Amino acid sequence: MFDNLQDKLDKAFHVLKGHGQITEVNVADTLKEIRRALVDADVSFKIAKEFTNTVKEKALGEKVLTSLKPGQVLTKVVHDEMARLMGGDAVDLNLEGKPSVILMAGLQGSGKTTHSGKLANHLKRKRTKKVLLVACDVYRPAAIDQLHVVGEQIGVEVFSDKENKNPVDIAEKAIAHAKQNGHNVVIVDTAGRLAIDQEMMTEIRNIHEAVKPQETLFVVDSMTGQDAVNTAKAFNDVLDYEGVILTKLDGDTRGGAALTIRTVVNKPIKFIGTGEKMDALDVFHPSRMADRILGMGDVVSLVERAQEQFDEDEARRVQKKIAKNQFDFDDFLGQISQIKKMGNVKDLMGMIPGMGKMMKNVDIDDDAFKGVEAIIQSMTKEERANPKLINGSRRQRIASGSGTSIQEVNQLMKQFSEMSKMMKMMQGGGAKKMANMMKGMGGRGPF
Amino acid sequence: MGIFGKLFSKEEKKEQLDQGLEKTKASVFSKLSKAIAGKSKVDDEVLDELEEVLISSDVGVNTTVKIIEAIEERVSRDKYLGTAELNQILREEIANLLQDALDGSQGFELPAHRPHVIMVVGVNGVGKTTTIGKLAYQYKQAGLEVVLGAADTFRAAAVDQLGIWSERVGVPIVKQAMGSDPASVAFDAVQSAISRKADVVIIDTAGRLHNKVNLMNELSKIKRVMQKLVPEAPHEVLLVLDASTGQNALEQAKQFSKATEVSALALTKLDGTAKGGVAIGISDQLQIPVKYIGVGEGIEDLQLFDKDAFVNSLFEH
Numbered sequence: 001m002f003d004n005l006q007d008k009l010d011k012a013f014h015v016l017k018g019h020g021q022i023t024e025v026n027v028a029d030t031l032k033e034i035r036r037a038l039v040d041a042d043v044s045f046k047i048a049k050e051f052t053n054t055v056k057e058k059a060l061g062e063k064v065l066t067s068l069k070p071g072q073v074l075t076k077v078v079h080d081e082m083a084r085l086m087g088g089d090a091v092d093l094n095l096e097g098k099p100s101v102i103l104m105a106g107l108q109g110s111g112k113t114t115h116s117g118k119l120a121n122h123l124k125r126k127r128t129k130k131v132l133l134v135a136c137d138v139y140r141p142a143a144i145d146q147l148h149v150v151g152e153q154i155g156v157e158v159f160s161d162k163e164n165k166n167p168v169d170i171a172e173k174a175i176a177h178a179k180q181n182g183h184n185v186v187i188v189d190t191a192g193r194l195a196i197d198q199e200m201m202t203e204i205r206n207i208h209e210a211v212k213p214q215e216t217l218f219v220v221d222s223m224t225g226q227d228a229v230n231t232a233k234a235f236n237d238v239l240d241y242e243g244v245i246l247t248k249l250d251g252d253t254r255g256g257a258a259l260t261i262r263t264v265v266n267k268p269i270k271f272i273g274t275g276e277k278m279d280a281l282d283v284f285h286p287s288r289m290a291d292r293i294l295g296m297g298d299v300v301s302l303v304e305r306a307q308e309q310f311d312e313d314e315a316r317r318v319q320k321k322i323a324k325n326q327f328d329f330d331d332f333l334g335q336i337s338q339i340k341k342m343g344n345v346k347d348l349m350g351m352i353p354g355m356g357k358m359m360k361n362v363d364i365d366d367d368a369f370k371g372v373e374a375i376i377q378s379m380t381k382e383e384r385a386n387p388k389l390i391n392g393s394r395r396q397r398i399a400s401g402s403g404t405s406i407q408e409v410n411q412l413m414k415q416f417s418e419m420s421k422m423m424k425m426m427q428g429g430g431a432k433k434m435a436n437m438m439k440g441m442g443g444r445g446p447f
Numbered sequence: 448m449g450i451f452g453k454l455f456s457k458e459e460k461k462e463q464l465d466q467g468l469e470k471t472k473a474s475v476f477s478k479l480s481k482a483i484a485g486k487s488k489v490d491d492e493v494l495d496e497l498e499e500v501l502i503s504s505d506v507g508v509n510t511t512v513k514i515i516e517a518i519e520e521r522v523s524r525d526k527y528l529g530t531a532e533l534n535q536i537l538r539e540e541i542a543n544l545l546q547d548a549l550d551g552s553q554g555f556e557l558p559a560h561r562p563h564v565i566m567v568v569g570v571n572g573v574g575k576t577t578t579i580g581k582l583a584y585q586y587k588q589a590g591l592e593v594v595l596g597a598a599d600t601f602r603a604a605a606v607d608q609l610g611i612w613s614e615r616v617g618v619p620i621v622k623q624a625m626g627s628d629p630a631s632v633a634f635d636a637v638q639s640a641i642s643r644k645a646d647v648v649i650i651d652t653a654g655r656l657h658n659k660v661n662l663m664n665e666l667s668k669i670k671r672v673m674q675k676l677v678p679e680a681p682h683e684v685l686l687v688l689d690a691s692t693g694q695n696a697l698e699q700a701k702q703f704s705k706a707t708e709v710s711a712l713a714l715t716k717l718d719g720t721a722k723g724g725v726a727i728g729i730s731d732q733l734q735i736p737v738k739y740i741g742v743g744e745g746i747e748d749l750q751l752f753d754k755d756a757f758v759n760s761l762f763e764h
Binding site for chain 1 (some may be wrong): 508574580601602603610612615695722
């Protein structure tokens, strides 16, 4: 998501690489580049300025120690400062209350209703909470219906009162309802409002005072520009919120608002939204985000997501088959579905160090495997279990059955046999041989 | 408290806001003029000041540099510049970057062909449906027959939302169940407009992030399907942008233009503190005019874009 900024920083550091040490003169242009890159990434003008000033001071101080590679020194200084700016470690939700109340607040269109749903889904599935969603947006047409549809999708009860135009009253009744029905968490969705709309800001203050939430979360669009400073501050002045949800990070925004908000209000970003589906909610990790900005990739997130979806028994079964050289197309199909479960393929690739830049202009989406799946699904059971059976005429049949060409089927067959060999080698610890083979495969097809 | 209650109170607030802004507005220009009076070159301090004003309004680095260079050129050519001239030049240079409406259309009048098909596109949460509601109201006020097409079949309750607007404005809506094919809804809407002999049909589409290839292809498909009925459709593709969006809006405009040939922009939520300065760069680089601005949630809160007022607002900070 910070790929663009990364590009620019790469360029800025490149200028430095030819020099022996960091001096006022050679760092000045680079810092200007960095500042412009940050501003172009929608970091607030003032914060970008402060940021580069701090980086400069620190970089100049360090020149004696490691004068050999100024680019690396500066990378480290920028990275450390970025991580510091974005806050310490991940901060968890406070779910102490009985019931604990979460109040969602933000501008129009930031994604409050969708993220109320995602958060409810997260708490229900990962924390086994009994959640109640409350519809307090009494203004926007069909906002209440929207929350009901979302609630139905995730199987969470929604409390609403279409006749009631008083959100404070609705919220209070909802909490009484939650107490009676044993809900542990109440998530209050509110109407979008502008920070300068005093009447609406008073309303949310009243809701806040009435329900006394353990967590008030400020929901903000990651594409927000310079106005993030004003809005984040204005909502914080009224609500003194506990944390931030940064939404729509599955776009290609550079997301500088994350840096801005963290600095201006000194509140942690607790979650990020990464898609329209109800499970597209991730915990925000400041240090990982800083790594990502600087092209170090986000391997930790990748591994965590893989672990979450990983089916150990299945893996053991597949491993055995590989060892016996029996890995077949059914197993392959299973592997694909596991990868798909991990989420958007492009997202995943973006987390691998160095891949972000490469993938920038490549169109990979969830349908990347569709062709492959279609081909395999057009094979008979026997063919899947025993790929050697698949001769020319069978290939022709598979191609027409899957709506692909015989060339595509041939390619898949070839890749499959290369992959089987590779897997066999991995079992035998032939890492070197495998590396050679990878070179030979040279990025054809989706795997 | 209904829509109208909110509307009135907002106007009062705006006045208060304007008064508060007068002070800061004056200070930017007095600084500018003090630093520039009697000189043949704008000094760096002034340019830095200007850069801050423009960047803080989301104008973006590239466009800001372009504006500053243009001013430097004018200053070195015309030598002495007083406050009033500088002020004027600055506004002119920015206004120069903003495109005029290509078809020269003024107000809410329409070209001769019927029905006039408008497709409304944009990323999630920018205010597409609300803008359509307000636009339908304006066309209806102008005495035109309007049909709405609810082709956002994806987002929860989006169809209901447009349905409420259709009732509010008093215009028919063409819809199908949630999850149905948006291109099919668009087709039906255009068909219905033809048989009703309606003047204008406005197609709502689901919010989509511009980097999702499949969803962008879906827009092209909606367009192609409508062309089976009206070969020139859509006559207008309106890209809705949230004024609080930063530099990503440029990428949005590029990608949506690629998929659907955006003909005009609607800049929403300008009643907040965001300035929407990114529209300048979009208009300049992609040659797309800003046509409408959204200034509130009320049915009448859609205005035609006014270049001068917009440029002035950049300095009211």
